[in-house]
Amino acid sequence: MNIVVxxxxxxxxxxxxxxxxxxxxxxxxxxxxxxxxxxEYGVEEALxxxxxxxxxxxxxxxxxxxxxEAVRKALQMGADKGVHxxxxxxxxxxxxxxxxxxxxxxxPLNPDVVIVSSEASDARGGVVGALLAEYLGLPxxxxxxxxxxxxGGGTVTIERQTDxxxxxxxxxxxxxxxxxxxxNEPRYPSFKGIMAAKKKPLVTMTAADxxxxxxxxxxxxxxxxxxxxxxxxxxxxxxxxxxxxDGGAKLAAFLADQKLV
Amino acid sequence: MPAERxxxxxxxxxxxxxxxxxxxxxxxxxxxxxxxDARFPREVFRLLGExxxxxxxxxxEFGGSAQPYEVYLQVLEEIAARWASxxxxxxxxxxxxxxxxxxxxxxxxxxxxxxxxxGRLLGAYCLSxxxxxxxPGAMITQAIDRGGEYVLxxxxxxxxxxxxxxxxxxxxRTSESxxxxxxxxxxxxxxxxLSFGAPEHKMGLxxxxxxxxxxxxxxxxxxxxxxxxxxxxxxxxxxxDSGRLGVAAxxxxxxxxxxxxxxxxxxxxxxxxxxxxxxxxxxxxxxxxAAGVESARATMLEAARRRDRGLPFSRQASIAKLVxxxxxxxxTTDAVQVLGGYGYTRDYPVERYMREAKVxxxxxxxxxxxxxxxGRHLARD
Numbered sequence: 001m002n003i004v005v006x007x008x009x010x011x012x013x014x015x016x017x018x019x020x021x022x023x024x025x026x027x028x029x030x031x032x033x034x035x036x037x038x039x040e041y042g043v044e045e046a047l048x049x050x051x052x053x054x055x056x057x058x059x060x061x062x063x064x065x066x067x068x069e070a071v072r073k074a075l076q077m078g079a080d081k082g083v084h085x086x087x088x089x090x091x092x093x094x095x096x097x098x099x100x101x102x103x104x105x106x107x108p109l110n111p112d113v114v115i116v117s118s119e120a121s122d123a124r125g126g127v128v129g130a131l132l133a134e135y136l137g138l139p140x141x142x143x144x145x146x147x148x149x150x151x152g153g154g155t156v157t158i159e160r161q162t163d164x165x166x167x168x169x170x171x172x173x174x175x176x177x178x179x180x181x182x183x184n185e186p187r188y189p190s191f192k193g194i195m196a197a198k199k200k201p202l203v204t205m206t207a208a209d210x211x212x213x214x215x216x217x218x219x220x221x222x223x224x225x226x227x228x229x230x231x232x233x234x235x236x237x238x239x240x241x242x243x244x245x246d247g248g249a250k251l252a253a254f255l256a257d258q259k260l261v
Numbered sequence: 262m263p264a265e266r267x268x269x270x271x272x273x274x275x276x277x278x279x280x281x282x283x284x285x286x287x288x289x290x291x292x293x294x295x296x297x298d299a300r301f302p303r304e305v306f307r308l309l310g311e312x313x314x315x316x317x318x319x320x321x322e323f324g325g326s327a328q329p330y331e332v333y334l335q336v337l338e339e340i341a342a343r344w345a346s347x348x349x350x351x352x353x354x355x356x357x358x359x360x361x362x363x364x365x366x367x368x369x370x371x372x373x374x375x376x377x378x379x380g381r382l383l384g385a386y387c388l389s390x391x392x393x394x395x396x397p398g399a400m401i402t403q404a405i406d407r408g409g410e411y412v413l414x415x416x417x418x419x420x421x422x423x424x425x426x427x428x429x430x431x432x433x434r435t436s437e438s439x440x441x442x443x444x445x446x447x448x449x450x451x452x453x454x455l456s457f458g459a460p461e462h463k464m465g466l467x468x469x470x471x472x473x474x475x476x477x478x479x480x481x482x483x484x485x486x487x488x489x490x491x492x493x494x495x496x497x498x499x500x501x502d503s504g505r506l507g508v509a510a511x512x513x514x515x516x517x518x519x520x521x522x523x524x525x526x527x528x529x530x531x532x533x534x535x536x537x538x539x540x541x542x543x544x545x546x547x548x549x550x551a552a553g554v555e556s557a558r559a560t561m562l563e564a565a566r567r568r569d570r571g572l573p574f575s576r577q578a579s580i581a582k583l584v585x586x587x588x589x590x591x592x593t594t595d596a597v598q599v600l601g602g603y604g605y606t607r608d609y610p611v612e613r614y615m616r617e618a619k620v621x622x623x624x625x626x627x628x629x630x631x632x633x634x635x636g637r638h639l640a641r642d
Contacts, residue, residue: 188283191313191326194275 001055001151004111005046005079006102006132007039009063009070010122017122023219024226025092026122033066035073038117040186043074045147045179046115047187053151056080058109062090062101068202075197076189082200083109087207092219095123099131101217104210107136113156114176118143133176141171142178264342264517264558266335273332276317280336283312284343292344292468296613299460299467301425303383305347306354310380314340315354319362323374330503330565334510338558341514342521345617346468348514350383352507353421357384357430359500360445364488373447377428385426385450386504387417387474388497394419395630397432397497398440402476404433406490409483411435411446413454413476419624423472424457426450430500431476432493443493447485454479465616501625502575505582506568508625509561512582512589512618516554519589519596519614523547526600543599550592557581557588576638583631586621593618 011017015031046057059074061067062085071082085105093101106114114136116129133140144158145166154173159166161180171177189197207217215221241250255261268274287308295302309315317333319325328336333355341348358377361369376382393399402415413433420429429448436442448455458473488496524547527538537543561584564577593615597604604611622628 188308188312189279190311191276191279191317194279195272 001049001053001112001149002110003046003049003055003057003113003115004106004109005039005042005057005059005074005115006106006117006128007043007059007061007070007074008036008120008122009033009061009067010036010120013037013121018231019226019229023092024229028064028066033069035070036117036120036122038119038121038181039070039074040077041181041183042115042117042179043077043079044184044186045144045177046113047078048184049113049115049147049149050078050080053149055112058083058111060102060105060109061085062093062098062105064091068204071202072197073189075200075202076194077187078189078193080200082202084202084204085207085210086204087212087217089207089214089217090212092222093217094222094224095125095127096131096223097217097221099128100135101207101210101212102128102132103135104212105205106132110174112151112173112175113149114138114174116176116178118178118180129176129178136176138174138176139171140176140178141169144177144179145182147177147179147183263521264338264554268335269329269331273328273335276326276328276332276336277339279312280314280339283308283314284340288340288343288347292346293610293613295344295468296346296465297467297607301468301470302347303425306350306380306383309340309347309351310378315351315380316378318355319358319374319378323362323370324378329569330506331562331569334506334561334565337507337510338514338517341511342518344468345511345515345614346466348511349466349508350422350469352504352511353386354380354384355507356500356504357386357426357428359503360430360487360496361447363499364445364492364496365447369447369484369487373428382427383422383425385420385422385429385474386500387420387429387431389419390416391418391473395627398443398494400432400434400443402431402433404435404444404446404481406435406483411481411483411486413446413448413479413481415476417474417476419461419471420474421469421471423460423470423474425470429455429474430487432497433476435490435493438491440494441491443497444490445487445493445496446481447487448476448479448481452479452481464619465613466620502578503568504625505578505631506561506565506574508621509557509564509578509581509585512585512621513554513558513561515614515618515621516550516557516585516589516592519593519611519618520547520550520554522609522611522614523550523596523599537599546595546599550595553588553592557585560584576635576642579626579631579634579638582625583628583635586618586628589618590615590622 011031012034018027020027050057057079058081059071059079060083061070068084119126141158143161145161146159148157156175157170160169316325317328321327390400404411404413427450431446431448435444454477456475460470528536530537561581564574564581567574596611
């Protein structure tokens with residue numbers, strides 16, 4: 001199977017995230033950047049599919065120079081090839097532009113399955129996967145907590161997480177599959193995997209290489225705009241319930257007020 | 262502030278990054294609870310083995326990574342900074358594999374080393390006996406040659422991974438000669454006649470079992486004799502030279518963890534209207550701790566580089582073990598001091614660090630034995 005997995009470099013999950021006030025894009029310069037944790041589940045699932053059915057895994061990212069580290073991590077975990085779409089004109093792209101650009105890179109790879117994770121921990125929009133499926137003209141199976149492929153039959157079946165349990169959903173190849181963190185336990189790279197990754201093919205593409213219209217790229221061509229941003233307000237002090245013999249009732253009333261029970 | 266390392270290669274940097282990631286995600290979150298429960302995390306060694314972290318200093322043809330000691334020891338440090346019991350376990354496992362890797366026959370190496378180095382098999386090292394600690398030449402465990410096999414009988418003490426290990430590197434007497442009558446064997450952990458005492462009730466490193474190992478007429482094929490008959494004492498001393506570097510690395514990592522914890526606490530904790538790190542008394546204490554950690558690391562790395570260049574390093578290994586473990590004892594004790602009353606409680610990790618540091622001055626040769634080794638080198642060299 002020809003499997004593509006999208007990855008993204010994001011500010012460290014625990015770092016304080018800020019916007020660069022000059023252009024209202026994520027500040028990536030002053031924080032540690034890591035592979036989006038959710039994408040590790042995507043890479044793992046891609047590797048599991050490859051191990052079960054053969055084929056190869058290509059990790060694709062779009063981002064500045066440093067973002068290539070996300071692809072490297074995927075290669076270290078076991079992906080076979082990497083593609084890094086890197087062009088200053090793409091800086092400030094919104095979700096639609098990002099999905100459109102990724103589709104331009106991914107379509108020529110002719111994947112059987114494109115794996116995306118449900119969201120990245122920086123913007124947490126959770127829409128690029130769906131937009132990507134639309135731009136690629138492929139069906140999408142989302143919120144997968146289990147994926148079973150049948151390449152011979154040309155299908156993929158997933159267990160789709162719902163509020164009450166799961167739904168079994170079947171899609172025809174080629175297909176975009178969105179995975180959630182319940183799906184697997186991502187592996188760590190091994191030292192040998194790290195060494196092997198240095199020799200794996202990793203292509204850097206410009207916007208022109210990918211056939212992206214320069215006029216449509218960047219903030220000027222964006223469909224959405226960030227006007228202003230406020231830092232997250234400091235956490236308000238919690239409400240203290242004093243037990244004067246009626247602590248249980250007070251707690252129950254509090255939970256009922258919050259519609260938690 | 263975590264250790265700032267000068268590493269020789271890009272791959273060494275990758276290796277340290279990999280170790281830190283695994284140690285942060287898999288070791289640090291479990292350490293306190295497993296230590297409190299005296300629970301041995303066998304699965305962690307499998308994980309470290311899969312990541313290639315149990316075989317770093319060994320040749321690639323047997324599944325190792327051919328990393329210099331300068332790098333291997335810093336990996337060990339990173340592990341120790343999250344969980345000392347695991348780092349000591351890695352060092353012991355590595356030392357248990359060493360006799361076969363350095364002195365074993367080609368056939369033995371091909372048959373056994375890959376499983377040992379991958380972590381599928383966990384090792385233990387049986388040298389000390391209840392009455393023969395600092396003086397291993399006084400051992401009485403016997404290996405009687407029955408032609409084609411040896412019969413081992415006796416009792417070994419202070420065995421890390423006792424009862425948990427898959428193989429035991431055992432030193433036993435094959436003749437009366439004090440040091441030339443000792444031979445080295447590799448014994449399968451499932452052999453009939455092998456039994457284990459209950460884990461010792463230790464002051465620290467409680468996540469790592471330490472037991473007596475009894476050999477009641479355990480049959481060991483002569484193909485499991487490592488090196489020639491009578492060479493065991495020399496092999497044991499050679500293994501200890503490298504093992505002492507391992508313990509030095511564990512001590513440096515532990516001391517670094519104590520320093521880091523104390524510094525971050527001293528920046529947060531306010532008394533008399535300012536962070537306690539800004540009170541000179543505390544600032545100087547922390548400065549001495551930092552000096553202790555960094556000088557210990559430098560001493561350890563100097564010995565490691567000598568080993569990597571094929572230079573004699575026995576004296577330097579003893580100095581590194583002495584300096585690093587004494588530094589760890591002092592730094593961890595001072596970390597408790599920095600945290601004051603809180604440091605003395607089990608709600609904070611520094612009292613555990615202090616308990617863990619103490620044994621490092623004792624095992625792999627007490628620090629008095631290290632001085633003896635150093636003194637003998639001075640007299641002889």
